[in-house]
Amino acid sequence: MGNITIKMLAKELNLSTAAVSKALRDSHEISERTKTRVLELAAALNYVPHPYAGSLREKKSNTIAVVIPEVADSFFSLALNGIESVAIENGYHALIYLTHERFEREKTILKDLESGRVDGVIMSVTTKTNTFDHLRSLNKMVPMVFFDRVCEEIDTAKITTNDEECGYQATQHLIDRGCKKIAILSVSESLSINAKRIQGYQRALSDNGRKPEASCIIDYSEDPDESLEQLRKCFRTAEPPDGIVATVSKMTTDIYLVCMELGLRIPDDLKVVSFSNDATVAILNPSLTTITQPAFEMGELAAKVLFKALKKKYLVLSEESTVVPSQLILRNSTSAAF
Amino acid sequence: MGNITIKMLAKELNLSTAAVSKALRDSHEISERTKTRVLELAAALNYVPHPYAGSLREKKSNTIAVVIPEVADSFFSLALNGIESVAIENGYHALIYLTHERFEREKTILKDLESGRVDGVIMSVTTKTNTFDHLRSLNKMVPMVFFDRVCEEIDTAKITTNDEECGYQATQHLIDRGCKKIAILSVSESLSINAKRIQGYQRALSDNGRKPEASCIIDYSEDPDESLEQLRKCFRTAEPPDGIVATVSKMTTDIYLVCMELGLRIPDDLKVVSFSNDATVAILNPSLTTITQPAFEMGELAAKVLFKALKKKYLVLSEESTVVPSQLILRNSTSAAF
DNA sequence: ACCATTTACTTAATCGGTTAAGTAAATAAA
DNA sequence: TTTATTTACTTAACCGATTAAGTAAATGGT
Numbered sequence: 064m065g066n067i068t069i070k071m072l073a074k075e076l077n078l079s080t081a082a083v084s085k086a087l088r089d090s091h092e093i094s095e096r097t098k099t100r101v102l103e104l105a106a107a108l109n110y111v112p113h114p115y116a117g118s119l120r121e122k123k124s125n126t127i128a129v130v131i132p133e134v135a136d137s138f139f140s141l142a143l144n145g146i147e148s149v150a151i152e153n154g155y156h157a158l159i160y161l162t163h164e165r166f167e168r169e170k171t172i173l174k175d176l177e178s179g180r181v182d183g184v185i186m187s188v189t190t191k192t193n194t195f196d197h198l199r200s201l202n203k204m205v206p207m208v209f210f211d212r213v214c215e216e217i218d219t220a221k222i223t224t225n226d227e228e229c230g231y232q233a234t235q236h237l238i239d240r241g242c243k244k245i246a247i248l249s250v251s252e253s254l255s256i257n258a259k260r261i262q263g264y265q266r267a268l269s270d271n272g273r274k275p276e277a278s279c280i281i282d283y284s285e286d287p288d289e290s291l292e293q294l295r296k297c298f299r300t301a302e303p304p305d306g307i308v309a310t311v312s313k314m315t316t317d318i319y320l321v322c323m324e325l326g327l328r329i330p331d332d333l334k335v336v337s338f339s340n341d342a343t344v345a346i347l348n349p350s351l352t353t354i355t356q357p358a359f360e361m362g363e364l365a366a367k368v369l370f371k372a373l374k375k376k377y378l379v380l381s382e383e384s385t386v387v388p389s390q391l392i393l394r395n396s397t398s399a400a401f
Numbered sequence: 402m403g404n405i406t407i408k409m410l411a412k413e414l415n416l417s418t419a420a421v422s423k424a425l426r427d428s429h430e431i432s433e434r435t436k437t438r439v440l441e442l443a444a445a446l447n448y449v450p451h452p453y454a455g456s457l458r459e460k461k462s463n464t465i466a467v468v469i470p471e472v473a474d475s476f477f478s479l480a481l482n483g484i485e486s487v488a489i490e491n492g493y494h495a496l497i498y499l500t501h502e503r504f505e506r507e508k509t510i511l512k513d514l515e516s517g518r519v520d521g522v523i524m525s526v527t528t529k530t531n532t533f534d535h536l537r538s539l540n541k542m543v544p545m546v547f548f549d550r551v552c553e554e555i556d557t558a559k560i561t562t563n564d565e566e567c568g569y570q571a572t573q574h575l576i577d578r579g580c581k582k583i584a585i586l587s588v589s590e591s592l593s594i595n596a597k598r599i600q601g602y603q604r605a606l607s608d609n610g611r612k613p614e615a616s617c618i619i620d621y622s623e624d625p626d627e628s629l630e631q632l633r634k635c636f637r638t639a640e641p642p643d644g645i646v647a648t649v650s651k652m653t654t655d656i657y658l659v660c661m662e663l664g665l666r667i668p669d670d671l672k673v674v675s676f677s678n679d680a681t682v683a684i685l686n687p688s689l690t691t692i693t694q695p696a697f698e699m700g701e702l703a704a705k706v707l708f709k710a711l712k713k714k715y716l717v718l719s720e721e722s723t724v725v726p727s728q729l730i731l732r733n734s735t736s737a738a739f
Numbered sequence: 740a741c742c743a744t745t746t747a748c749t750t751a752a753t754c755g756g757t758t759a760a761g762t763a764a765a766t767a768a769a
Numbered sequence: 770t771t772t773a774t775t776t777a778c779t780t781a782a783c784c785g786a787t788t789a790a791g792t793a794a795a796t797g798g799t
Contacts, residue, residue: 066542068755079779084757094777109538111516115453115462116755119784124453126496135482140473147472147499151506156518159467159497161485168489178449179785180494200447204404319684341681346657348686406785417749422787432747454785457754517755 067110076100087112126156127369128176130186132164132212137312137340138358139187142210145362146185153370155182164285166191173197177204183369185362187212190251206372206380210365211356215255220372220383222365226256229354230263232391233308233336236352238271240397242306242334246279246297248314260310260338279304283314290314294321298333305333306397312339315351335396338389349395356389405448414438425450464494465707466514468524470502470550475650475678476696477525480548483700484523491708493520502623504529511535515542521707523700525550528589544710544718548703549694553593558710558721560703564594567692568601570729571646571674574690576609578672578735580644584617584635586652598648598676617642621652628652632659636671643671644735650677653689673734676727687733694727 073080086093086101118124131139150157162169183206195216213221237245247264250257284290315337327333336352344351368383411418424431424439456462469477488495500507521544533554551559575583585602588595622628653675665671674690682689706721
């Protein structure tokens with residue numbers, strides 16, 4: 064729908080389209096007088112070059128794709144923010160695709176991206192991504208950078224945080240605060256970051272001489288009603304946990320709600336640590352101890368690495384992988400019992 | 402970067418590109434035998450048509466732009482979610498642009514969108530948008546739909562919520578709960594939705610026989626430190642407010658933090674209503690009474706209206722404007738004093 | 740057997756830009 | 770003055786797909 068074309072400018076000025084194009088790009092082949100005439104008419108008619116015409120010829124779209132599971136999640140929205148900032152700075156455009164944790168959707172989206180629509184892809188896989196052909200196939204055609212939920216099987220740049228350590232730290236912190244039985248909520252078996260957080264949890268338990276059977280891993284359901292029920296069941300057992308690690312922030316609301324429902328006091332009866340980037344953690348009742356990931360920075364870094372690859376022809380992306388540490392921030396949900 | 406082209410398929414099969422193109426589109430001009438050969442080779446080589454080639458010819462990009470102030474905000478991220486869902490359903494792609502409340506950025510982005518890059522635009526203006534030429538100019542070339550933060554001056558579809566009424570309801574609710582002095586936090590003078598919320602607030606005050614000077618409108622700063630200071634100052638006056646309406650959700654954290662700092666108890670000393678879509682409002686200390694907007698639905702509706710316009714040639718977009726009501730949800734931040 | 744139609748293609752133009760190669764006129768060098 | 774070079778353009782090809790228009794061969798009708 065872009066209305067004014069180079070052809071129109073050319074006709075109006077009695078020039079060839081080539082001359083107009085060169086004038087607009089300030090070529091030395093064009094006289095100053097002609098350049099002025101072209102520039103003035105272009106400004107007067109509000110000429111904006113059609114991006115797809117250039118893309119076709121240059122084989123460069125100046126567009127990247129961001130493929131993430133959700134956007135209504137503080138981690139991903141902050142990361143998207145970081146990605147978009149860097150994209151704009153580099154004169155690029157960002158297409159956004161949400162998988163909603165649906166594997167089929169991820170496959171469909173990635174297949175489309177093999178078309179040449181974008182010059183690069185930044186993504187975080189779904190909780191269900193357990194085959195990798197679609198990733199491998201796209202990775203052959205377009206530079207990809209994974210962030211947070213990476214795919215170990217694909218050889219490219221991965222921006223992650225120190226998930227294993229964080230799982231360890233969160234667990235150790237609960238142990239330090241006197242928790243005897245610590246549960247952890249798991250989102251997905253196939254997700255590498257989830258696995259790492261749980262490994263850290265298990266390592267902390269064993270470092271403190273706790274037997275493996277003391278571990279209490281709850282596979283968290285996607286269905287909101289079911290997940291609440293899982294928590295209720297967990298807290299109603301004969302020996303309920305007195306500490307819990309939530310590996311994703313949306314679990315926090317469920318934990319707090321079930322505690323209110325069952326009359327469990329945080330931190331007296333249950334201490335809670337959550338992986339979270341929510342701005343409201345400080346004003347929860349009680350305020351929430353968190354592992355807070357550098358979400359914006361991870362997005363920003365993922366985008367910077369991608370653009371580095373887009374600029375340098377032969378960059379080995381896998382060598383650009385980075386681990387950005389998260390922070391354990393102590394608040395009242397794990398304070399010593401009153 | 403899309404590797405396989407129709408030309409390659411044609412050469413491989415000893416056909417013209419035209420024949421291949423027609424075979425792929427199942428034209429009656431092509432024999433079944435040839436169609437099969439083409440389809441099989443296309444599948445084998447993983448051919449994906451280049452979108453920009455078609456776009457150029459069809460003058461249709463199958464892409465829309467979403468221009469919003471922020472994404473790390475529950476309202477906008479939910480709305481974006483709604484928009485993206487509808488876009489995918491319609492086989493469209495969504496470009497995301499964040500203005501970060503910067504007017505210059507909005508202008509730059511909109512100018513670029515005059516290029517033909519997208520078939521339509523869905524947007525929410527910045528708090529500082531006070532001239533409209535850039536909007537008018539784009540609106541001449543591309544169908545636009547505004548949502549939430551609309552621009553009254555532009556003649557097109559606007560998806561809003563009942564802001565005036567909500568301002569009224571929030572204020573009336575505080576009055577009903579016995580508040581004597583009610584403050585309201587304002588984000589921007591030029592923003593129509595902000596103005597409406599404040600009009601509702603003022604109408605509620607006057608309907609209850611309160612004099613205009615009883616109104617207490619605080620122009621909220623963008624700078625986080627300054628905004629906290631504004632709140633401290635407000636609560637430290639001789640006659641501090643005992644009720645407050647926050648017109649955007651991020652103000653909530655500030656209010657709670659300042660109350661903790663100054664030892665003010667919510668709801669005993671101060672009752673709070675906030676416009677918010679945050680999932681955590683139910684587990685705040687105390688839980689927060691909110692005006693909750695139908696964020697996802699507004700995004701969804703904005704996108705549906707846009708696609709309706711893209712399908713029907715001559716649709717009068719301004720007739721598609723809709724007001725979707727928000728909900729006042731009572732929680733403990735406005736419960737009667739204990 | 741002869742013209743008409745159908746089948747199954749190919750050729751060429753198009754979308755809106757960019758650029759390598761070509762060219763006529765002006766200027767500079769020998 | 771003659772040749773070389775520079776200036777300031779134009780022509781034409783190209784990116785990848787689509788489609789109107791053209792065409793040769795096969796089939797059909799009488």
